Amino acid sequence: MNYSDLEYEIFARQFILKEYSEEAITKLKDQKISIIGLGGIGCPLSQYLISSGIKNLTIFDGDKIEKNNLNRQMLYSIDDIGKNKAHISKNKLLKTNPNSNIEAYAKNINENNLNLLYGSSVVIDTTDSWHTSKIINKYCVINSIKYMFSSAVGNHIQVCFFPNKTGEHICLNCLFPNKDDVDLPRCETVGISAIAAGIAGLVTAQKTINLLLNFNNENNILTLINVMMAEINRIKVKNNKDCLLNKY
Template sequence: MRNSEEYFLEKYSRQIIINKVGIEGQKKIYNSSICIVGCGGLGTSAAQYLSMSGIGKLVLIDHDSIILSNLNRQTLFTEKDIGASKCKVLSEKIKNINESITINYHQKKINESNVDLYLGNCQIILDCTDNFESRLIINKFCHHKKKILVSAALQNFDIQAFIFSSWSNKKNPCYKCIFPSLTTDENLSCDEMGIIATVAGLGGIIQANLALNYILQLNSNFKELILLDSINLEVKKIKIEKNKHCKICS
């Protein structure tokens, strides 16, 4: 029953009835593969919504285990999960949401030498990490291997998000174009920053939403930084030009 056409049509009927989705769009969602790097506040929320939307394949990567202070924002984790691997627990919870999904997980930290092995089989990469070193490695990989990169960052009540396709058009920027002075030696991490519960969830949902828009060939703007102020519920979009001196994409 679960693999039948009838089951598929009923489960996703509320999406399929939308003109901009339809059966064709739902099949595109099912045929998509997405890698989520970082199974924290952004990653758990994005994984939950992408699996509910009917994504066919997810790869989850995180080297960390669940700790008590994660539970204010990392949806799907509970007190019973403390001490367990984030990506393993998340993959089990995702299977309960969508049994038809193909899901792989790797309890690893991404570095220059393993990035291709773990991210190479997916067409869209969600950067849900909390440190600049990983973000720069993922950005470089996505540019050279022609992957769509959906990036987000959180701080207190604010969310930044961007969908990158720096390889598909010479005017599209990459992550490094926005932050040219960052290097992989930079030991800057955001994991000690304050984050209110709902902002992490919203950030992950925005990333999932940008990925679905891309899959459905709806509005994908590869030149705008999205800034959401969750206190005043204001969204600002800032146009970003490609940096002509960028060491990655120029």
């Protein structure tokens, strides 16, 4: 399985679980996960993927750490203000498992660097930019890469996984309208609960493990969570015949 003695100690309690067989552990080790955005969702998401045995992680964020990040972005502290999120995240994550392979890009994903996502087992999009989500979604559809969309605003969370299987088109563009932009609420205008961001990261991490190890069928399932009311709804997303990406 190529885990070191140190890693066996780190993951000892988890490896007791019957779900984490030798085959499952090896499968986690061999995956390459890309996380776009290291904010309120991306921080706990990356922490718990590394803590669950994921060894190959590629992370993207061009932003610098600000004081208003600290209440929900737990990888950062007051000493990190002004530093790049991706670089600080890598350093902090390696303190959990020093043998992890983490590539950190101090840049945001755009039309000119999407190729950095090629070869990913799963691309997880935690950005708060609808334009960025659209181009990531399209790239993953065209290249048949598994895509997870995760967002949180106010006290509400939405997470959806799209397997992007050839011949079975359902994507983020099926779920939302074919528009250049949508008027979505944003954290800086309507606010966000620190707890909602944290739960979104944990739910996204669990869904990622579920799909990698076939624990549960997460294909095209939109999970909606009202954190304040502790309400969870799961909705099956269907193909939208008007989706502009149907041709791929």
